[in-house]
Amino acid sequence: MAVEDPSMPCGVKLVIEDYPYAADGLLIWSAIKEWVESYVGHFYSDSNSVTSDVELQAWWSEIKLKGHCDKKNEPWWPKLDTQQDLSGILTTMIWVASGQHAAINFGQYPFGGYVPNRPTLMRKLIPQENDPEFEKFIQNPQIAFLSSLPTQLQATKVMAVQDTLSTHSPDEEYLGQLNPLHNHWINDHEILELFNKFSAKLEEIEEIINARNKDTRLRNRSGAGIPPYELLLRSSGPGVTGRGIPNSISI
Structure with missing residues (x-):
């Protein structure tokens, strides 16, 4: 559904432009990726700091050897040797538990x-x-x-x-938002600034998605009998809304 294209903001170009899940999903993915890379870069200065982190390496080994023991010998497992490796793993995990889950779950009803x-x-x-x-x-x-x-x-x-x-x-916590009771999760000023930047980026993405849903050229999300594609809008009220990306899978 996409081909690599370094000139595009997300590094890929969609084969089908009017593909709401992919188009909106790439925006959310890239925001998560940028946030994760900045977070990892703050705490891990080089590859050696990643490979020498005993707890981090043990966590990754447990995922492979115990969490997925039936797949532990598969050749496709990512390595955890560099900052880029760690960022890629975390970005995938956060995306699967937030954006991807929201896209396939909250539109069911x-x-x-x-x-x-x-x-x-x-x-x-x-x-x-x-x-x-x-x-x-x-x-x-x-x-x-x-x-x-x-x-x-x-x-x-x-x-x-x-x-x-x-x-x-009613107390759902959405991606890039913090419950006031949890606003002291870290006292590192730089990390808090990076998180606020991530949150602001997600607000911008909501505006982009809303604009796309009003674009009459995009026939898969606008027109007679076609509901707007809102599954990857970050925020939501309580109840069945067909939108909203929680911080994690919360069933």
Whole structure:
């Protein structure tokens, strides 16, 4: 979906420009990457400071050898020898637990709460040409589709689960924000300034995404019957909003 392009802000160029998840996701990814690199650079001055950090190396070994022992010998594991290695690992972890999770989780009820829009199961197979039901299917495919949908009991159970999964709690903490009770998490002035810069960047990204959603040229996020793509807007109120990126996976 993308090709490497050093001239682009995120280092890649999308093959499909009007791809909301990728376009907005790259903005969030690059903000996280910039924040992580500045944080790592503050505490680790060179490669030796990374390799000589016993606790850091033990953490990475435990992830590979115990957390994913069935994959411990795979050749694709990143090394943890340099500042760049550490930044890449942390950026990926933070992205997966924040932006990526938000994009696939908090839209479940808005898109799937209306069961015919995205049924979680179908009770009948599509008839084959030699099936006696095939003629009825051809004559009225809508009736065939509706008769295949989950029962009311099945549907309401799934709707309840989707509603729960898609709901933000009133005390949700969003990416780049701090609960006032936790504003003393560190007393390093430089790190606090870097964090504030990260938070301000995410506010800028929200404005960019809102502008994209009003751009009539982007047909996948603007137009008749097309809902704006808000899954990667950082902030949200409580409840089912179809937006908001929490600091971590908080179910």
